[in-house]
Amino acid sequence: MSTNARDMPRREGAFEREPARRVFAAELRECRYQFKDGEDEKSPTFALLPSGQRSNRIFLVGTLTEKTRQGEQNMFYRGRVVDPTGTFFVMAGSYQPEAMQQLAKIEPPQFVAVIGKPNLYQKPDQSWLVSVRVESITVVDKETRDLWVLDTAKHTLDRVDAFAKEPTPDILKAKEQYPTIDPSLFRKIAYDALAQIKM
Amino acid sequence: MDYSEAANRISRKFAQGGQTPDVKKIESKLKRLVDEFGVQPSEAERSVTSELAKEYNLPAPGSGGSSGAGGSGGGTQEKKIAEGVPGEWVTIEGKIVALSAPASASIAQSGIIADESGAIRFVVWAKSNAPAMAEGSWYRIESAVVDEYKGVANLKVHSGTTIKEIAEDRSLIPTPIPIKDLHPGIGGVRAKFVQEWEANHERMLQSGLLGDETGTIKFVIWKEPGKEKLVPGAVYNIFYAQVDEFNGRLSLNLNAATILQEEGEIAVNGGETSFTGAIVHIAPGSGIIKRCPVEGCNRALSRQNYCPVHEIQPKFVYDLRIKGWLDDGERTHNILIQRDVVEALTGISLEKAQEIAENNPLGMDEVFLQMRDAVLGRYITCHGREIDGRLLVNKCDKVAFASGDHTALLNRAGGAPS
Numbered sequence: 001m002s003t004n005a006r007d008m009p010r011r012e013g014a015f016e017r018e019p020a021r022r023v024f025a026a027e028l029r030e031c032r033y034q035f036k037d038g039e040d041e042k043s044p045t046f047a048l049l050p051s052g053q054r055s056n057r058i059f060l061v062g063t064l065t066e067k068t069r070q071g072e073q074n075m076f077y078r079g080r081v082v083d084p085t086g087t088f089f090v091m092a093g094s095y096q097p098e099a100m101q102q103l104a105k106i107e108p109p110q111f112v113a114v115i116g117k118p119n120l121y122q123k124p125d126q127s128w129l130v131s132v133r134v135e136s137i138t139v140v141d142k143e144t145r146d147l148w149v150l151d152t153a154k155h156t157l158d159r160v161d162a163f164a165k166e167p168t169p170d171i172l173k174a175k176e177q178y179p180t181i182d183p184s185l186f187r188k189i190a191y192d193a194l195a196q197i198k199m
Numbered sequence: 200m201d202y203s204e205a206a207n208r209i210s211r212k213f214a215q216g217g218q219t220p221d222v223k224k225i226e227s228k229l230k231r232l233v234d235e236f237g238v239q240p241s242e243a244e245r246s247v248t249s250e251l252a253k254e255y256n257l258p259a260p261g262s263g264g265s266s267g268a269g270g271s272g273g274g275t276q277e278k279k280i281a282e283g284v285p286g287e288w289v290t291i292e293g294k295i296v297a298l299s300a301p302a303s304a305s306i307a308q309s310g311i312i313a314d315e316s317g318a319i320r321f322v323v324w325a326k327s328n329a330p331a332m333a334e335g336s337w338y339r340i341e342s343a344v345v346d347e348y349k350g351v352a353n354l355k356v357h358s359g360t361t362i363k364e365i366a367e368d369r370s371l372i373p374t375p376i377p378i379k380d381l382h383p384g385i386g387g388v389r390a391k392f393v394q395e396w397e398a399n400h401e402r403m404l405q406s407g408l409l410g411d412e413t414g415t416i417k418f419v420i421w422k423e424p425g426k427e428k429l430v431p432g433a434v435y436n437i438f439y440a441q442v443d444e445f446n447g448r449l450s451l452n453l454n455a456a457t458i459l460q461e462e463g464e465i466a467v468n469g470g471e472t473s474f475t476g477a478i479v480h481i482a483p484g485s486g487i488i489k490r491c492p493v494e495g496c497n498r499a500l501s502r503q504n505y506c507p508v509h510e511i512q513p514k515f516v517y518d519l520r521i522k523g524w525l526d527d528g529e530r531t532h533n534i535l536i537q538r539d540v541v542e543a544l545t546g547i548s549l550e551k552a553q554e555i556a557e558n559n560p561l562g563m564d565e566v567f568l569q570m571r572d573a574v575l576g577r578y579i580t581c582h583g584r585e586i587d588g589r590l591l592v593n594k595c596d597k598v599a600f601a602s603g604d605h606t607a608l609l610n611r612a613g614g615a616p617s
Contacts, residue, residue, distance in 0.1 A: 016531075017533075019527070019529055019530055020479050020526045020531070057479075113576020135480075136575055138571070138572050138576045147598055147600055148477075148578075150608060151578070155528050157612055188612075190608075190612045191609065194609045197605060
């Protein structure tokens with residue numbers, strides 16, 4: 001019994017938080033391209049995963065194997081978090097006081113869950129470093145780690161499958177930026193990661 | 200300037216709408232504006248026209264009602280009720296399905312008039328000298344105006360409107376609308392009374408939640424002679440309820456509605472939904488909080504025990520909650536977890552949290568930190584109702600490792616590319 005003229009526009013949800021992508025260390029390590037979405041100073045920065053998805057934030061679970069305190073005035077912590085495929089380099093500085101305090105309290109080795117933002121750096125010797133700026137790090141149990149491996153394997157396989165089908169703009173960009181990487185490699189990496197979980 | 204020509208022009212505009220303005224009076228007003236106040240003739244004509252429009256409670260000709268039935272020509276159109284668009288002059292035939300108490304002395308009658316196409320609220324101005332209409336009778340209303348009041352279409356009966364009772368006795372059986380498809384105006388639903396709320400106003404008879412297969416909606420009945428309460432759990436056919444909108448949310452005002460109880464049963468969809476993911480953020484304001492003790496308030500207090508409405512409240516009440524984000528890798532959902540679920544999820548009871556807050560040097564912050572460390576980064580499934588983009592969680596399950604998923608993924612990863 002309605003006419004369009006009487007319908008009211010409904011309010012739309014204003015803010016959408018960037019989801020935390022699931023990615024294995026072996027794939028994140030290959031990132032070489034990051035970009036801003038928009039011209040604004042506050043526009044989010046994305047690292048482009050070789051499997052063709054942008055990521056502003058990632059969620060990872062692994063073993064914190066070592067942590068070091070660095071710097072005097074601008075103190076910050078570095079840590080290494082190991083998953084079945086490789087190593088994530090994580091860091092928390094004075095701009096992330098909460099994350100730094102969390103990291104400072106954890107004595108390796110421990111299973112940890114990390115939420116953070118990937119950053120790409122080129123070192124003076126031209127080699128690349130992908131590090132994760134920690135927003136939050138907490139100690140978790142082995143079951144959470146195993147769940148993360150399943151979750152990340154699933155998302156990795158989803159991306160690899162999508163890559164072979166309809167190309168999205170991000171997939172096209174990945175093909176352009178990573179011409180030498182064949183994403184089916186990540187299928188094998190996912191398999192190896194899954195195989196390491198003891199039944 | 201030829202005042203009489205301009206005055207006739209103005210008068211003709213209103214004559215099309217059924218009015219009979221005094222041409223002499225218009226002429227003298229124009230004269231006064233131009234001669235005495237040095238107003239431009241065109242501006243004077245515009246000003247007198249809009250003054251008259253105001254007097255008749257009409258949208259100013261040429262300003263509103265772009266669809267052409269207004270002052271610009273064409274007279275009024277005979278329409279079905281659902282076709283009326285704000286700003287239009289209309290002629291309709293319909294049945295008075297409800298009369299409600301006028302809200303002000305300048306209103307003679309108000310209520311709801313319906314035909315097969317739908318229903319609309321109407322208002323008869325006291326100034327219009329219209330004959331009183333009786334509930335249940337059919338009328339032909341010529342040259343009334345559809346306008347908008349509080350975002351809802353409304354039919355205005357003014358002094359230029361003619362009302363004739365007509366001999367009609369068609370029975371109108373409105374089709375109920377699914378709750379999720381309701382929009383501001385008049386609407387009918389077939390719904391179950393799922394939850395009764397405490398009346399928070401002395402004039403309120405009853406309020407609560409009605410639900411059908413598609414969703415739920417708040418309803419209100421205001422105190423009025425002859426109004427009866429609904430029975431919780433019963434199913435009702437409700438016709439001609441007023442659908443109001445406030446802050447983007449809809450509610451039903453049942454005072455003018457026709458309500459028939461029936462025997463049936465409805466499987467209500469309470470907006471129940473669930474999400475699975477990892478908790479990726481615990482927001483400030485989580486943990487143990489203090490609430491305002493004033494009845495019906497329950498707002499969270501600031502650190503200084505300050506309620507935004509009731510100021511300093513030293514006799515606050517403790518509560519637990521977790522506000523955060525649950526992330527499945529594709530989308531992030533805003534979640535709000537209530538006390539008993541927080542207790543089950545974190546293993547920290549309200550008593551224990553209170554003890555920590557009162558004895559630990561970090562106070563309430565210590566509860567926040569302990570809860571954060573207990574849930575952040577964990578995989579959980581949250582069940583609850585989603586309201587305004589936030590999931591109000593009433594049940595939480597920790598996700599357990601399923602070897603079936605593991606095997607399936609191994610097969611998928613090891614199999615040929617699909």
